[in-house]
Amino acid sequence: MIRKALAADPDNGAYLDSLGWVLFKLGRYEEALPPLEQATKKSIGGDGTVWDHMGDVLLKAMQTEKAIEAWKTALQHSEEEKTSDQQLLERLKEKLKQHGADDQPKPAEKNSP
Numbered sequence: 001m002i003r004k005a006l007a008a009d010p011d012n013g014a015y016l017d018s019l020g021w022v023l024f025k026l027g028r029y030e031e032a033l034p035p036l037e038q039a040t041k042k043s044i045g046g047d048g049t050v051w052d053h054m055g056d057v058l059l060k061a062m063q064t065e066k067a068i069e070a071w072k073t074a075l076q077h078s079e080e081e082k083t084s085d086q087q088l089l090e091r092l093k094e095k096l097k098q099h100g101a102d103d104q105p106k107p108a109e110k111n112s113p
Helices: 002-008 013-025 029-042 048-060 064-080 086-098
Strands: none
Touching (some): 013 029, 048 086, 064 086
16 A cells, blocks of 8 residues: 555655555565655655654664664654654653663764864
């Protein structure tokens, strides 16, 4: 059904996210990456859930550093949303904590441009 929906509306970020998430649930991690990458680009203003899904897939694809960055992006977008999902915020903070990353963006170095 998701593929039918994408055939009708190939630029729909929600459909792309759904396809990536289904592939993730089926254990097809490498296949899940392209639709989720597209979904992150299609999400207007960013979507914490899409970035969270991307982080989960990246972790399973053995790309831990990229997963952490995706979860940090998810946290940032989620905190900016007016109707933040508190459960999502807590899950993201826990994932970052489990992987040794603090939940705040890294401060700029003094000598950075």
